[in-house]
Amino acid sequence: MNAVPKPEVMVPFDHRQSAHCESGVISGLLRHNGVDISESMAFGISGALCYAYVPFLKFGGLPLFAYRMPPGHIIRGLTRRLGVKMHMQKFRKPAEGTRVLDLHLAEGRAVGVQTSAYWLSYFPPDMRFHFNAHNLVVYGKRGDQYLISDPVIDILVECEAEALQKARFTRGVLAPKGLMYYPAHIPAKVDLGPAIRKGIRYASGMMLYTPLPIAGTRGICFVSRKIRRLDPKNVHYNKLLLGHMVRMQEEIGTGGAGFRFLYASFLQEAAEVLQRPKLKDLAAKLTDVGDEWRRFALHAAKMCKDRMDMDYGLLADQLLNCGNEEEAIYRALRAEVK
Amino acid sequence: MKKDEVPQQNAKAFMGHSKLLYAVDGQGRYVPAPCNGWEAEEIVLDQAIAEYVRQAQDAWQRAKAGAASTLEYHMFKQRMDVVLLAQSTGFFKWRVRRDLRPGALQRLSPARRERYADALGISFAELGRLPDQP
Numbered sequence: 001m002n003a004v005p006k007p008e009v010m011v012p013f014d015h016r017q018s019a020h021c022e023s024g025v026i027s028g029l030l031r032h033n034g035v036d037i038s039e040s041m042a043f044g045i046s047g048a049l050c051y052a053y054v055p056f057l058k059f060g061g062l063p064l065f066a067y068r069m070p071p072g073h074i075i076r077g078l079t080r081r082l083g084v085k086m087h088m089q090k091f092r093k094p095a096e097g098t099r100v101l102d103l104h105l106a107e108g109r110a111v112g113v114q115t116s117a118y119w120l121s122y123f124p125p126d127m128r129f130h131f132n133a134h135n136l137v138v139y140g141k142r143g144d145q146y147l148i149s150d151p152v153i154d155i156l157v158e159c160e161a162e163a164l165q166k167a168r169f170t171r172g173v174l175a176p177k178g179l180m181y182y183p184a185h186i187p188a189k190v191d192l193g194p195a196i197r198k199g200i201r202y203a204s205g206m207m208l209y210t211p212l213p214i215a216g217t218r219g220i221c222f223v224s225r226k227i228r229r230l231d232p233k234n235v236h237y238n239k240l241l242l243g244h245m246v247r248m249q250e251e252i253g254t255g256g257a258g259f260r261f262l263y264a265s266f267l268q269e270a271a272e273v274l275q276r277p278k279l280k281d282l283a284a285k286l287t288d289v290g291d292e293w294r295r296f297a298l299h300a301a302k303m304c305k306d307r308m309d310m311d312y313g314l315l316a317d318q319l320l321n322c323g324n325e326e327e328a329i330y331r332a333l334r335a336e337v338k
Numbered sequence: 339m340k341k342d343e344v345p346q347q348n349a350k351a352f353m354g355h356s357k358l359l360y361a362v363d364g365q366g367r368y369v370p371a372p373c374n375g376w377e378a379e380e381i382v383l384d385q386a387i388a389e390y391v392r393q394a395q396d397a398w399q400r401a402k403a404g405a406a407s408t409l410e411y412h413m414f415k416q417r418m419d420v421v422l423l424a425q426s427t428g429f430f431k432w433r434v435r436r437d438l439r440p441g442a443l444q445r446l447s448p449a450r451r452e453r454y455a456d457a458l459g460i461s462f463a464e465l466g467r468l469p470d471q472p
Contacts, residue, residue, distance in 0.1 A: 017358045019370075060419060118416075119459065124351060124352060124355065126350075126353075128417070130417060130418060130422055130426075152358070153355060154356050154357075154358075155355075166459065171427070171457070172422060172425030172426050173425060239385075240385075243381075243382045243385045243386070244382075244386075246378060246381075247382040247383065247385075250378060250379045250382070258359055258360075261339065261359060261360040261361065261368070262360055264360070264368060265368035268367065268368050283368075284366065287362060290339065291339055294378070298377065300378075301379075301381040301382050302378075304381060304382065304385060
């Protein structure tokens, strides 16, 4: 149809792989615009660390386990606390979304977009699931291919225009509606200190004082009790549930343990900025809890596969341990940033 | 987790890629640590994929035997279920369920079939066909 190759646009963008898509994209975009901020710092300031068990939201018949705040929270929380103004735009028509994206690229602007993970052609087939809140940075276009810096992938990738448009305009839960964003205004001086304090207060408050037994550290203990009480007769369902828990924990967006490590990394950086060495000790404690989450995941996965004898008591004990340890950590954190 | 304890079990689902974790180095400082696969993740991923494959195979058998429409097969093939397909098309769940019955697809208006084909990311013609293999 169009024999003339379209001109190439490319914005020089520093691709840095990250543990989580949203914190990766927003820290990447801020770095691109001159704010030196790491992924862990972005995650920590946004206060996105969380835990929630939501039995009335089901995916394929299995309840939702969340290890962080809902999608969009990292970008909003971080930019609000830093005083950065984001330009965010959604579109009604897919073609319009693509046209405006091209326009921004032509103006030399790298932009973040929200997509479904399923329709991105560069994702390994076994990693493609219908999850609508993936985030990535588009930094250029060559012919019919968009040049993409996907923060969870180790290399720079490309995606056909048609596939990207489909991924940006899937419908359903958390539909991206072509969401596209970039920092529009950045204050002359970004002060991390107060933002860090607010972020820590926010996350620890969510974990300790959410008035629901299914959220925060109480939520962890709640799920522990639930596992202890699983009926050994429903082995098939129990295995599906445990497998689902581990998958939510370790894969869908970094995972439970992964977020603990990410947060611990943030606490180490925060200790330097705030000159509070105690935060480093708490980071080390949080690392231990992350390790316990990973042991839980490994045991649960092995039990699903019969590589280990099914032992609900052991899994429940491990979760309870995580819940109690985390509670102590968040209390200490709050005392540190008062 | 220490950096040298990060599992490197070469998961085939990653296809040679690796994901990033944060782990502590010898001095206890956090550093980025790539990981190309871990047993626990691989087990639960295989479990989930096997469930999708099983559903698609069952639907293929049903469609082959004339007990369901080809839409059911394509729905499971694209790792969806009735809820997800209803959300992606904007149709009610009961309408989607009705269209899963044998022969239902052929009676639909072209516009409706187009919506299904579009949501499933396949062509109009493909939607009505059943591949030789599930």
